[in-house]
Each structure stands twice: as C-alpha cells, then as structure tokens.
Amino acid sequence: MVNGKSIEAAAIRIKSSIYESPLMHSKMLSRLTGNSIFLKLENLQMTGSFKERGALNRILTMTDDERRQGVIAASAGNHGQGVAYHATQRGIPAQIWMPRLTPLIKLSATRAYGADVVLHGDSYDEACEAAVERSEQRNATFIHPFDDDAVIAGQGTIGLELLQQNPNLDVIVVPVGGGGLIGGVGCAVKGLNARVEVMGVQTARLPSMQAALQHQGPVDLPGRSTLADGIAVRRAGARTLPLVREYVDQIVTVDEDEIAAAILVLLEGEKTVAEGAGAIALAAILQGKTGHSGKNIAVLVSGGNLDVNLLARIIEQGMVRDxxxxxxxxxxxxxxxxxxxxxxxxxxxxxxxxxxxxxxxxxxxxxxxxxxxxxxxxxxxxxxxxxxxxxxxxxxxxxxxx
Structure with a gap:
C-alpha cells in the first residue's frame, strides 16, 4: 500500500544514491504565463529522468535471494536505464526488454549501464508481456515501470522534495503515463498539504489515465506514436488509478505541436534539454490549459533523454512555425x-x-x-x-x- 509513511521510508532508503534535483524559478516562463513558475529538473538525474527513484526503491526492497536471481524490466527507455544503472551498481544481473523502435539514445545508454537489452515487439505493451513471461521462467524479479507499490513510493519522493524546497507552492503539474509518478507525488503532497493542487498532463494521442477515470477502470487504447514516448502507455495502472482518483485534481491533454513548442522554449529560454514526456507539463502551462493566473506553480521536467536527430527536427519545425x-x-x-x-x-x-x-x-x-x-x-x-x-x-x- 502506498501512503505517506511508505513514501517517507522510500526517501530515506534512496537518499544516498539519488540526486536532489533543483527547483529553479524561471523569470522568463513566469512572464510568459502570468504565474510564478518553478522547474523541478529531474532531467538532471544520473540516468536523465525521475524513473531511477522508483527503480532504486524497488531494488533496495529485494531480498538477497531475489538479488541473486536478477531483475527484469520492460521499458520504452527511461525506466530501463534506471533499473540497469542501479541494479548493476549493486552487482544484480539486469535484463531490459524494449520495443524495437526505442530511440537510440535510450537503447545505447541502457546497454552502457550494464544491462542485457532485448528488443521485442513494436510497442511497450508487447515488450512488457514478453518480459513478464521471461521473468516467470527465470524466477527473476520483474520491476514494473509504474504499477508497483515500491516504484510508486519512490516516485512520490519528488513530492516531498517539492514541498521542502518551496512550502508556498499552489500547484504542481506532472506528466502522466501509467500513473506511477503522479500517483506517488499526489499522495505525498496531499498528505502534507491538501491545499496544493496536483494536476496531470497527458498526450492527446494516448490519454490512458483520462480514459481509465472516465470508464471507472483501466482500458486499452489503440497504440499511437507520440513525441512523448516516455509516457506512451496504452493502459493505465490498476494500482495507480485509485491514487490518481483520490489525490489528483485534474488531468488535461496537449497535442504534438504543443509538446514540440515546449521543448523548444525550454531549450532556448532555459538552456534545458527535455524529451517530449519531460516537457509535456510545461506545454500545458504555456497553452493555458490549467487555467491558473498569479499562482506559484511547480512544473516537473521529468526527463531529458532526447534523440539529437529528433531535436534537430523539432528545432527546424519550430523555426518554421515561428x-x-x-x-x-x-x-x-x-x-x-x-x-x-x-x-x-x-x-x-x-x-x-x-x-x-x-x-x-x-x-x-x-x-x-x-x-x-x-x-x-x-x-x-x-x-x-x-x-x-x-x-x-x-x-x-x-x-x-x-
């Protein structure tokens, strides 16, 4: 069960191995949006995203026997890097299953962190199904990217940091895929200060959490490609949905052009590289989709593992658009x-x-x-x-x- 105590325990457990990312005030974004904008730069983590918090917390809860058997994970990139890095650091064999179309930067980094990488299927869901089957065959621990209590609690440590770094926050805006990040952050934040609004942002191409809320349970959406490949999840988590229902005030969606524009704004205005999923929360703020004015808003920049070829196309199309x-x-x-x-x-x-x-x-x-x-x-x-x-x-x- 994920609650305030489990998130506080996770914070203590991972503290020595996880970077406390800065919460930076942006004058430029504040001027553009009419709010006081603070960027939580999780793209500065060792593996380039917040994902290693949950991965490490799950690894540190494993028994000695489980560690000897190794870990298996499925990932579109960032979760796999987090598992690979922290498992290898502790001498734990790691195998990461990834879709065949995983961006090269994420594939190469996962291998460089010491994992055995298996490319399988055309989507995360296909890779995940095969990874679960392999973990059962090997009696290895499967580390789910979002639908796992220890993983959710690890991601929730961001919420604790946010309120420590700025107790005067009014709103926290979080990217949403399967719901592990926003479920953990929402639980942590609302447990300490129920006044703070927790808002989620999904890509309009795969609004799986919105669909789950509307249908009172996770549903399968058709797979679609998106700039926000890190949150391209067809089905929201069964464990994360109750947390989102209880602790999240609103979820909005943004389209591909809006995500690309946010990546470019961060690059030009803040000299910060964010991948699509990492920039999606800012995209919602820039487009006024959260409906706030004059508020202290924390925007989670959740990852920065952006393929340079894709970045070049985003820059070129952004110049045309402008x-x-x-x-x-x-x-x-x-x-x-x-x-x-x-x-x-x-x-x-x-x-x-x-x-x-x-x-x-x-x-x-x-x-x-x-x-x-x-x-x-x-x-x-x-x-x-x-x-x-x-x-x-x-x-x-x-x-x-x-």
Missing part, C-alpha cells in the same frame, strides 16, 4: 543575372539564405523561365512579412512553401 525559417518558390526569367537580382533583394532585407534548389523542367515553368526554391532564416514573422512585401513590390512571382 516564422524564423521561410521557404519560397520563385519564378525567374532564365537569363544571366536574374538570380543575382533576387539574392540582392534578399540580402538587403537582411534575410539569410541557407538552401537553394534551381529547376528548369518542373513546376509548370515555360521554356524561358526557371523556378528556384529558396530557404531563408529571418528574425520572425514580422521580418518575413516585410521581405514578402519587398519581393511583391519588385514584381517577383512566388509561392510560400508551407
């Missing part, structure tokens, strides 16, 4: 010097050309024309609009490529 990257298809007369005239106008407008593609055969051009695709960096929407006005005034025909 008007800082503009792509045009311009029709030009096909004679020497025509391109020079176009680039001269762009240079005078202080836009920076980053890519060009010249074509004489496609896009419906005539024999005496050419089409050129130009990608440019601008200072934002207003600057881009000024450039387009200048090009129109110079009689250039063009289309904006979305």
């Amino acid at each position: 008007g800082r990257r503009l792509r045009l298809r311009v029709r030009l007369p096909d004679y020497p010097g025509a391109l020079e005239g176009l680039t001269s106008i762009i240079a005078k407008s202080r836009a920076n050309i980053v890519e060009t593609s010249y074509n004489r055969a496609h896009y419906g051009v005539s024999l005496n024309e050419a089409a050129i695709d130009i990608t440019m960096e601008t200072r934002g929407r207003e600057h881009a609009s000024e450039l387009l006005t200048t090009l129109k005034g110079s009689s250039y025909e063009f289309n904006v490529i979305e």
Whole structure:
C-alpha cells in the first residue's frame, strides 16, 4: 500500500544514491504565463529522468535471494536505464526488454549501464508481456515501470522534495503515463498539504489515465506514436488509478505541436534539454490549459533523454512555425543575372539564405523561365512579412512553401 509513511521510508532508503534535483524559478516562463513558475529538473538525474527513484526503491526492497536471481524490466527507455544503472551498481544481473523502435539514445545508454537489452515487439505493451513471461521462467524479479507499490513510493519522493524546497507552492503539474509518478507525488503532497493542487498532463494521442477515470477502470487504447514516448502507455495502472482518483485534481491533454513548442522554449529560454514526456507539463502551462493566473506553480521536467536527430527536427519545425525559417518558390526569367537580382533583394532585407534548389523542367515553368526554391532564416514573422512585401513590390512571382 502506498501512503505517506511508505513514501517517507522510500526517501530515506534512496537518499544516498539519488540526486536532489533543483527547483529553479524561471523569470522568463513566469512572464510568459502570468504565474510564478518553478522547474523541478529531474532531467538532471544520473540516468536523465525521475524513473531511477522508483527503480532504486524497488531494488533496495529485494531480498538477497531475489538479488541473486536478477531483475527484469520492460521499458520504452527511461525506466530501463534506471533499473540497469542501479541494479548493476549493486552487482544484480539486469535484463531490459524494449520495443524495437526505442530511440537510440535510450537503447545505447541502457546497454552502457550494464544491462542485457532485448528488443521485442513494436510497442511497450508487447515488450512488457514478453518480459513478464521471461521473468516467470527465470524466477527473476520483474520491476514494473509504474504499477508497483515500491516504484510508486519512490516516485512520490519528488513530492516531498517539492514541498521542502518551496512550502508556498499552489500547484504542481506532472506528466502522466501509467500513473506511477503522479500517483506517488499526489499522495505525498496531499498528505502534507491538501491545499496544493496536483494536476496531470497527458498526450492527446494516448490519454490512458483520462480514459481509465472516465470508464471507472483501466482500458486499452489503440497504440499511437507520440513525441512523448516516455509516457506512451496504452493502459493505465490498476494500482495507480485509485491514487490518481483520490489525490489528483485534474488531468488535461496537449497535442504534438504543443509538446514540440515546449521543448523548444525550454531549450532556448532555459538552456534545458527535455524529451517530449519531460516537457509535456510545461506545454500545458504555456497553452493555458490549467487555467491558473498569479499562482506559484511547480512544473516537473521529468526527463531529458532526447534523440539529437529528433531535436534537430523539432528545432527546424519550430523555426518554421515561428516564422524564423521561410521557404519560397520563385519564378525567374532564365537569363544571366536574374538570380543575382533576387539574392540582392534578399540580402538587403537582411534575410539569410541557407538552401537553394534551381529547376528548369518542373513546376509548370515555360521554356524561358526557371523556378528556384529558396530557404531563408529571418528574425520572425514580422521580418518575413516585410521581405514578402519587398519581393511583391519588385514584381517577383512566388509561392510560400508551407
């Protein structure tokens, strides 16, 4: 059973091995949202996420016989890293089952922490089913990523830290997947200060906890890909649901563009790298979905294990969305010097050309024309609009490529 005492015991048990992550006030985010925003930076843990709290607490409750038999876990990445790191540190054999499409950064890190990694299935659920079966065959301890009392209590230690670090918090916003994190945090926080609101955020593509609350029990949702792969859980936990029902005030959802925008805001504004699941709580605040104003709000940045290739795409799409990257298809007369005239106008407008593609055969051009695709960096929407006005005034025909 998860309660205040079990969470306090977990805090004592894991204290020497877990980093007490900072609770940082953000002037920039406070100004943007009209609240006083504090970031709980769990992405600074050794394995890059909060998951190692619960994993370690479960490992430390094992008997000597259980340790000799080893541990098995299923994970989309962060839980597996936490189990791998803390089990290996204690000489406990660890095998982690992961979906075949697990991001490379999480797969490589899990292996580097000393675990035997098995890739299986196209989703966490498929990997989990196989991992449970293997643990039974080997008589090994299966460490569930969220539906385990010791794991939930370990995650709940974040709630204790939050109230110690800032007793004046009004709201705590937490990412939600299977419910282990928010169940533990909610239990810890409400047990100490029932006045504090505990709010959850899920991806709109897999709102499994919302569905469980609506149907009075866990239900299976169709699997869907999401930026927030760390909380891409099709079915909420049976143990976590009662905790969420009792201690969580509200759960909201955000979409993929909103998650990507929050990742970019954290990167640019706070110089903090967060993965999709790690940025989802901030996404809800930035979009005003929690409905707060003038409150002291703690936002949990739960993880920072973001694939660099994905980060590059997020940055590029974010620049397009903000008007800082503009792509045009311009029709030009096909004679020497025509391109020079176009680039001269762009240079005078202080836009920076980053890519060009010249074509004489496609896009419906005539024999005496050419089409050129130009990608440019601008200072934002207003600057881009000024450039387009200048090009129109110079009689250039063009289309904006979305």
